[in-house]
Amino acid sequence: MQNAHDLALLLARFQFAFTVGVHIIFPAFSIGLAAYLAVLEGLWLKTGRDVFLDLYRYWIKAFSIVFGMGVVSGLVMSYEFGTNWSLFSKKAGPITGVLLSYEVMTAFFLEAGFLGVMLFGMNKVGRGLHFAATCCVSVGTLISMTWILASNSWMQTPRGYTIDPATGRFLPDDWLAIIFNPSFPFRLLHMGLAAFLSVAFAVGATGAWHLLKARRKGVTASEPVRMMFSMAMWMAAVVAPLQVLAGDAHGLNTLEYQPAKIAAMEGDWDTEGRAPELLFGIPNMQTEHTDYAIKVPLLGSLILTHSLEGKVPGMKDFPRDQRPPSPIIFFSFRIMVGLAVLMVLVGVWSLWLRRRKTLFTSTLFHRVTLCMAPAGFIALLCGWVTTEVGRQPWTVYGLLRTTDSVSPIVLSSMEISMTAFVIVYVIVFGSGMGILLRLLGRAPEEGEHDTNASHPADILATGMHPKTIEASSEKGA
Template sequence: MLQSSHDLALLLARFQFAFTVGVHIVFPAFSIGLAAYLAVLEGLWLRTGRSVYLDLYRYWVKAFSVVFAMGVVSGLVMAYEFGTNWAPFSRKAGPITGVLLSYEVMTAFFLEAGFLGVMLFGMNKVGRGLHFAATCLVSVGTLISMTWILASNSWMQTPQGYAIDPATGSFMPADWLAIIFNPSFPFRLAHMGLAAFLSVAFAVGATGAWHMLRARRLRAPVTEPVKVMFSMAMWMAAIVAPVQMLVGDAHGLNTLKYQPVKIAAMEGDWVSEGRAPELLFGIPNMKTEHTDYAIGIPLVGSLILTHSIDGKVPGMKDFPRDQRPPSPVVFFSFRIMIALAVLMAGLGFWSLYMRWRKRLYESAALHRAAVAMAPAGFIALLCGWVTTEVGRQPWTVYGLLRTTDSVSPIVLSNIELSLTAFVIVYVLVFGSGLGILMRILSRAPEVGEHDASETPAGEILGGRAQSAAVRAVTDDGV
């Protein structure tokens, strides 16, 4: 009974962390992509003098303020979870992961916080060059933040550059360059950065497409900012989606080398073999060690994973039962991610065809598809995160520290209560924040868009009460 209670507490602790991280990861990704978009818009305005770029900047900076605030608030919770639910992990891995995360605070967070007020409220208070510099520095800060966090996570996936303290069992840094630039870090950094840019591109494109459909329904003219917004997003989709697929392929080859059991779980392969098929569908069965109802394409599995038809693909039976990740979870999360990637690339190519036919702004079918694909980037990002993290199980530090040895001796009733409270509070707080964001984006950008510093907070937030997080950001800026 005690063992089953421990297992259930571990499962709930994992689910709680997964829930809070899953909510949080969307907002930093949105901030990373949107900050870069804002820097591009302001740079184009300064270079060309076209007011349409300034109008779009002022429109999207209001959305950025809400997204950034929700990202900050949602990220604070995880620091406490490390201490309450995952104290053994913090004690053993903290000398490395804690230092990397502190670097993120000292560099990225302070940089973003230092220039965020200028970016949001300084358009008419400082020179154009200084304001553009502030926007660029906030964007750079989001990228630096992503870099340090991924360095920490990548080290947990492919650890190197450490020594184990014989007295405490803690991982002690031996070579910081090896720790930071661990084998999976470059691939994860590129993959995550492109995912953030692509997610925002589809959100921006969907916003533009929705306003074009609305204007058509109302028989009203489509404003230039809406057209430019949609055009830029479709260029981004057409270029970045195929590049992301190539980066994902390189990431897969790296994972095959350093985490072969994760690849076996993703593919639903149980027996190591050459000339392996690629399973399009199936239900991996962890008890029978077989993938039921499998539908595959012969030879393609080896071709994709090894770039050779005769390449040998690992099977989960090559690894002990207690070292296998839960294949059904990663099998389906990986396929959802790939399916969305193909759809995103397809929409990008469709937009190129419509652009060539000079019907980019007239094709209602393209616009409806763009609106339907609005959350595609974020869903794919979450599925990729699930594939990465669940595929690492049963380890927190791959091959070295098990998840069951990383959890605190928490009482089952306490974790049940805190998980319930988290779900309720997150739904209320972040549901309200997303409602505010949708209210902002439901109004089309105008020619001569108001500056955020000149717009009353009530108008920015759609006439609704501000959340505590957004109020903190706006008050600090004022």
């Protein structure tokens, strides 16, 4: 019976990880893309250049799909709190439930109120009002991220609460301390930059794809394509180094408040000063040793404490039943860092090519940028895995265990629901991604801003710009 319960708990955890992992991509995409759209429309209003409006009309179709998939995938998790994690909801609900309700009442209402104007009101309201609607949607995505991270950060570094001795429930004592808990500012900045960086590389890869296509056809890429690619590379060059600095600050904060997570990330078992950095290895939870370790002397202390003499914690300092599973977060952390380094290098490379005036003609760079399309989202997922798995075995760090948070579920029910989730998600979100890729497979054209020639239904049905359809029809006639 105990084995069946443990398997049911494992499936419940995997189901939530699966649904959150799918979901987190779409809000991150929405956050970055909404900000990009606001910038494009603002530049169009300021300069009067149609190229910015062309790009706005091109990317708003993608935004509508991404935003819709984000809403649908997010609703599922609300039900999972009740079905699979009712004990967590009962004990932590007075705090996390309130924070999530704030997200609905502020961010979601703001987004829902202005999304229709943003998507369909370009020719129905004034330019200033439409720009305000776009900005409101963008701000709404940022507010949503803020409340979600406030709730999750409280679970990582809980503050401002009291525990009811009769029920074991967490009761709010100081809302400012709850919201602005020690890890919240670092996680908010890190996640916001991750969203912007992910979208920068997605937009840049789209531009690179169309630059390569134009070169194969022997024609010059359109101005919207070149502008899109240039803006994305500027964003990558600026944000990628900032993300590295934000990640470093976040690491220092984690070392202070969650040292067990740091020890598991680094694969360190013994606390030591002048600690090396493990570039590679396989942490072994049974033998309490990292096998096949490749080390760089002193670098671990320098990175984690900014001092060659700094002490780095080891997992042997913590009881066995309070240690995170090191192998998972050891590798997820290194994938995230490796991709971050690559994104910085791509940004620096783009500046060098821009200086040489070959940004739009370097085939090798365009191919590399195309391959980097998912890099930001993969790094984001790896960062999320590092953060959430590194919190184990707790749901509320140091206070509420995961085993004490799960509902009284049975293994057979979890097997059925997990299978159904995977099948439905593959069909629904696989189809959505297919539509999105089909949209982005068509290059933005000059004249995209012509509202009579850019009806979304034409794009969704054919994957081609209506002017292309019209030209094809005339040729056939």
